[in-house]
Amino acid sequence: MSEFLIYKLILVGSVFGITLFVAAYSTYAERKVAAFLQDRVGPDRAGPFGIFQPLADGMKFIYKEEIIPVVSNKFLFVLGPCLAMLTAMMAGVLIPWGNTLIIGDQVYSLQIADLNVGILYVFGVVSIGVYGIMIGGWASNNKFSLLGAIRASAQMISYEIAMGLSIIALIIMTGTLSLGEISAQQAGGVGGDWNMWNVVYQPLGFLIFIVCAFAECNRTPFDLPECETELVGGYHTEYSSMKLGFYLFAEYINMFVSSAVISTLYFGGYNFPFMNDLGLDHNTISIIGTVVLFAKISFFIFFFMWIRWTIPRFRYDQLMNLGWKILIPLAVFNIFLTGLVMILLK
Amino acid sequence: MLTNRSKLVVKKEMTFAEKIYLPAILSGVAITIKHLFRKKATVKYPEKQREISDVWRGQHVLKRDDKGAERCTACGLCAVSCPAEAITMVAAERKKGEENLYREEKYAATYEINMLRCIFCGLCEEACPKEAIFLTDRIVSTDYGRNGFIYGKDKLVESVDERVDVTKRQTPAVLAFKQQKRLSHNK
Ligand code: SF4
Ligand code: SF4
Numbered sequence: 001m002s003e004f005l006i007y008k009l010i011l012v013g014s015v016f017g018i019t020l021f022v023a024a025y026s027t028y029a030e031r032k033v034a035a036f037l038q039d040r041v042g043p044d045r046a047g048p049f050g051i052f053q054p055l056a057d058g059m060k061f062i063y064k065e066e067i068i069p070v071v072s073n074k075f076l077f078v079l080g081p082c083l084a085m086l087t088a089m090m091a092g093v094l095i096p097w098g099n100t101l102i103i104g105d106q107v108y109s110l111q112i113a114d115l116n117v118g119i120l121y122v123f124g125v126v127s128i129g130v131y132g133i134m135i136g137g138w139a140s141n142n143k144f145s146l147l148g149a150i151r152a153s154a155q156m157i158s159y160e161i162a163m164g165l166s167i168i169a170l171i172i173m174t175g176t177l178s179l180g181e182i183s184a185q186q187a188g189g190v191g192g193d194w195n196m197w198n199v200v201y202q203p204l205g206f207l208i209f210i211v212c213a214f215a216e217c218n219r220t221p222f223d224l225p226e227c228e229t230e231l232v233g234g235y236h237t238e239y240s241s242m243k244l245g246f247y248l249f250a251e252y253i254n255m256f257v258s259s260a261v262i263s264t265l266y267f268g269g270y271n272f273p274f275m276n277d278l279g280l281d282h283n284t285i286s287i288i289g290t291v292v293l294f295a296k297i298s299f300f301i302f303f304f305m306w307i308r309w310t311i312p313r314f315r316y317d318q319l320m321n322l323g324w325k326i327l328i329p330l331a332v333f334n335i336f337l338t339g340l341v342m343i344l345l346k
Numbered sequence: 347m348l349t350n351r352s353k354l355v356v357k358k359e360m361t362f363a364e365k366i367y368l369p370a371i372l373s374g375v376a377i378t379i380k381h382l383f384r385k386k387a388t389v390k391y392p393e394k395q396r397e398i399s400d401v402w403r404g405q406h407v408l409k410r411d412d413k414g415a416e417r418c419t420a421c422g423l424c425a426v427s428c429p430a431e432a433i434t435m436v437a438a439e440r441k442k443g444e445e446n447l448y449r450e451e452k453y454a455a456t457y458e459i460n461m462l463r464c465i466f467c468g469l470c471e472e473a474c475p476k477e478a479i480f481l482t483d484r485i486v487s488t489d490y491g492r493n494g495f496i497y498g499k500d501k502l503v504e505s506v507d508e509r510v511d512v513t514k515r516q517t518p519a520v521l522a523f524k525q526q527k528r529l530s531h532n533k
Pocket of ligand 2: 417418419420421422423424425473474475476477478479
């Protein structure tokens, strides 16, 4: 029992560390990608190629003056960023970061907890994330913050519906809610047993999911809650120092978790093509699998940034139109189609 | 419509392809990904300096004549012509025995250019009837405070031993042009 606890603690600790590390370096990557897409070179002064930039940024955030507006609700003002950070970190628990490792006669799973309602938990936690933004925006007692918070909540609620519906089609297909099992089902891929990743069977679902993921993470083209042109800084207008840092950081953690969820649900998770034909032992495959998963996640994080530096922001009515009039009917249609095909195939 | 460049704005319904945004987004990401591999336009400044033109308009110099006397006569034409109102000066009368310091009978006791206001247009140089002020290819350096950008005579007037070369801006043709009497300020 104690061995189990220690093992899980190590796993939790490393997932926590890796999440923070990836989020920190996403900020660096964001600036680099932005620069490269605009024919610049980006930050290159802190260390070789600027790789210590996240440390410098973090240091700057900590040393900045902390301002809490007198008219704000102090308790909620502090609670906002904490909540944003907390919920962002919580979703990582369910991602299967790799297959099992077999050491001696013990089997160690690289997933912290394989809940049988996995996806529902992720959805639940991600939806709480909007409270961080709402509470922060409301507690600031500032019109711009409030407007940003209202936008964030309206946007989250609208897109969560489409996102949930797009997942239902996937669940009809896989027959399980557990992320671990969904990953395991996609084992093999191209090669010996022709077992494709879910994206092949659910292209429409994937498309809807990724669009909604952009909206849930408040990323461009759906970054209306913090839109600088109209709302100064949106929900975090009044925030400074590390509290602002937490909000920005939470966004990158959300991006990381979303990329992990997308990779797991639609792109085979830790599985990679030809994995059963290489003749390697189980542990090696597991480790390669984890590396492959991180490669997929990195790609999606890059994709998030790539889109951000390509597309301008949607107008608010366009956003709502897209969510309610296009994505939701499409998602319902996708469920119908999947159900029909499943019945016909039986 | 003379140039055929104006476009008629039509407010039409979007087509289906436009409504789902995807084709437009795809062509957009295709364009940006191409830029990822382009040559970067950045010049890594302190290590590598950009090549600048011979007639670059940078930090000003107040010239002395051949004997080392200041040419400026504090006429104020530069300040009047300055679109950014960056120049201020206080005039003073030359005393006896100061002929080696100031060429004209009236001179500028203080002469300040606020480099934060200056837009480096070169109009002060163009206005000067005494060939006293020139822009040079020196770059105004950075500073931590605003006061440091107000350059007084200590920074503007060239030293007697170390003359600042302005022959690239003041070519014989330019000089001839400036001395044409039909130009109002030379009358
Ligand atoms: S260069 Fe132009 S802006 Fe600058 S001091 Fe001369 S006239 Fe003024
Ligand atoms: S225009 Fe020339 S002479 Fe007149 S004040 Fe300016 S620098 Fe001096």
